[in-house]
Amino acid sequence: MNRTLYTLLFHLGLPLVALRLWWRARQAPAYAKRIGERFSLSLPEVPPGGIWVHAVSVGESIAAAPMVRALLERHPQLPVTVTCMTPTGSERIRALFGEQVRHCYLPYDLPWAAARFLDRVRPRLAVIMETELWPNHIHACAVRGIPVALANARLSERSARGYARFAGLTRPMLAELSWVAVQTEAEAERFRRLGARPECVSVTGSIKFDLRIDPQLPLAAAALREEWDATARPLWIAASTHAGEDEIVLAAHRRLLETRPDALLILVPRHPERFAGVHELCRREGFATVRRSGGEPVARATQVLLGDTMGELLFLYALADIAFVGGSLVPNGGHNLLEPAALGKPVFAGPHLFNFLDIAAQLRDAGALLEVT
Template sequence: MNRSLYTLLLHLALPLIALRLYLRGRKAPAYRLRIAERFAFQLPPLKPGGIWVHAVSVGESIAAAPMIRALRERQPGLPITVTCMTPTGSERIRALFGDQVQHCYLPYDLPWAAARFLDRLQPKLAVIMETELWPNHIHQCATRGIPTVLANARLSAKSARGYARFAGLTRPMLAEMSWIAAQTEAEAERFRQLGARPECVSVTGSIKFDLTIDRELKPRAQALRASWGATNRPVWIAASTHAGEDEIVLAAHRQLLSGQPESLLILVPRHPERFESVHVLCRREGFTTVRRSSGQPVGEGDQVLLGDTMGELLFLYALADVAFVGGSLVPSGGHNLLEPAALGLPVLSGPHLFNFLEIAAQLRAAGALQEVAGAEGLARQLQCLLIGAESLRCMGAAGIGVLRANHGALERLLDGLARLHRGG
């Protein structure tokens, strides 16, 4: 498939795209809003001539935040525009930056929409986070002489095989990239094999290792636990869970309660449209549940705190003694293992970590991560950790050590962006 065929198929798929927006809008009404932006119409006021950063959704927005803050500090007057594709990503960007950055949805990857967007924005540099590759947007940047960077780039072996099936589309797209700043050498080599120019690919590491934790976060969490009378209760968190995982997590919690009846689970579904259904599941399974969004304190008899708010994940991690990171008991590839590690928590996950293989390998080798296969394995590890203060301390310290050893990726990325921006 070449880019012309891809573009034709994308146009033919527009009715299906509209149907998908409608169906997603039934559960999350925000998908029905700002549709014109997705075609580069009715864009908000945008100052031209700055840096455009694309972060597809919540995870990428959070990963991009330290980079964006550093760019603003280095060049305070430079307009920075941050785009995304999802309402939750949009909410996160606004929560993180407010009016400090410009923001809109990224238009669909149609040549005329991409051209209209770039003609309006006229960026000097385009920075795409992690793996969000759109052939027409990249080509439109190349024809305008706009340097395009894939920052914090990751590419699993599975994804590389998928891209390789469409070499006629992938190879010229990657050849037009100005710089691919890969997280690991294995990923850098995959990009080279797929058609990226070798001189434009380098390894900078993962900027997720450069995570900075607010010093007040843990004291605030400890104060809240104390107000619940839960300072000495065993508390664990299952974060960023996907459909099919909540049942496993609740089954593990039931087993844990049989031996440690005071245990509290903080359950945080990955997608906000699932908050209500997960709450119904908790109640149906017989767990006394309080919703974080209700503002009610956790009582002595409560067994589950449902984390149904946005932008609080780090704080919810700080409330816990042990963290399980979801998207890993089902084949979704896992989520950010470094956030709980940065807070000094032992980290548990399922076996499906193909989006974070290098990070998982480092944490596992250091003794900061343990993988489990199901409810029984998860319950068994929780029981061991929650009764062993020394194990908690050792795993937590190991995780912090991994982050310290990998620090510096952000500075390497910023130096490379500065060279390209000056050259542009």
């Protein structure tokens, strides 16, 4: 499949795109807002000639934060535009940067939408986080002479096999990238094999190692545990859980309660649209549960605190004695293991860590990661 056929299929699939957007809006009403931006309509005013950074959702936005702040410090004369694809990513970008950056959703990968967006923003550099590869956006940048850098790039063997099946689309797209900054040498070789120019591929490690922890964070967490009268309670967190993991986590917590009836679990679903469903699951399973968003105090009888707020994950990690990182008991590839590790928390996760193989290996070698099944 080449880019022309891909574009034709994308246009033919627009009714399905609209249906999916409608379905997601039923689960998370924020998806029904700012739809025009997804088609390069009603774009906010953006000063031209700056730097465009694309981070698809929350995790990528957090990972991009040190880089974006460095760009703002080193090039204060250049406007920075940060795009994403999800409402949660949008909220995180606003919380991280406020009015320091311009922000909108990235339009869908249609030639006319990409052209309208780029002609509005007119960046002198495009930086795409991880592996958010959109052929028409990348080609539109190449046509306009805009260099495109892929930052913190990762590519599992499974994903590489998928891209290889569409070599007619993948190879010319990767050849148009100006720089591919990958996390590991194995991933660098996969990018080269798929068509990235060898001289444009560099191994830089993971940007997630650049995480900075506010020194006040552990102090605030300790104060809140004291307020809860939970200083001596065993407190563990299951963070960024996906469908199919919450039941396993709750079963493990039930077993823990048999020996430590004062134990407290902080359960943090990855996606906000699952908050209500997971809350209902906790109640249905008989756990005394409070929602963080409701402002209810954690009492001695509380068994589960549902972390249903945005932008608090590091603080919730700081509250815990030990951390489970989700997306790893189901084949989602895991999530950022470095956040709890940076806070000095023992970390455990499931076996599916293919998005963080190098980081997992380093933590494992240091005795800082326990894998469970």
